[in-house]
Amino acid sequence: xxxxxxxxxxxxxxxxxxxxxxxxxxxxxxxxxxxxxxxxxxxxxxxxxxxxxxxxxxxxxxxxxxxxxxxxxxxxxxxxxxxxxxxxxxxxxxxxxxxxxxxxxxxxxxxxxxx
Numbered sequence: 001x002x003x004x005x006x007x008x009x010x011x012x013x014x015x016x017x018x019x020x021x022x023x024x025x026x027x028x029x030x031x032x033x034x035x036x037x038x039x040x041x042x043x044x045x046x047x048x049x050x051x052x053x054x055x056x057x058x059x060x061x062x063x064x065x066x067x068x069x070x071x072x073x074x075x076x077x078x079x080x081x082x083x084x085x086x087x088x089x090x091x092x093x094x095x096x097x098x099x100x101x102x103x104x105x106x107x108x109x110x111x112x113x114x115x
Contacts, residue, residue, distance in 0.1 A: 002092070004032075004077060005031075005045075005090070013046070013047055013048035013056065014048050014053070016048070017048045019047075028046045029046070030059070030094075030100060033090070036086065037087070038083055039063055040062075041061060042112075043060055044100070045058035048074075056072055057069070058100070059100065059107060061107060061112055063112070066111070067104070067107035067108060067111070067113055069104060
């Protein structure tokens with residue numbers, strides 16, 4: 001099984017997290033897209049807490065029509081299994097097309113993350 005985030009993702013996520021911790025106002029591109037293979041949950045992550053290296057922030061879509069900004073622990077995502085016991089996976093082909101705020105706006109309008 002591939003890791004949820006690569007070393008390069010971790011560096012980018014920690015950099016964004018450190019900027020947020022300093023109070024910098026940024027609208028970053030999502031760094032990584034995670035999803036469930038056998039459910040409808042998706043996570044677009046933009047930052048990682050530099051203090052614990054586990055708490056990520058981004059757009060969370062649990063597949064119930066109410067995507068929201070929030071925090072999630074990578075360690076929790078690694079333990080999640082869907083209805084057919086499939087793990088959370090990283091979208092290997094994800095390339096962000098817009099800033100986080102635009103993903104949020106579109107997801108709230110559509111009720112889900114569309115790309």
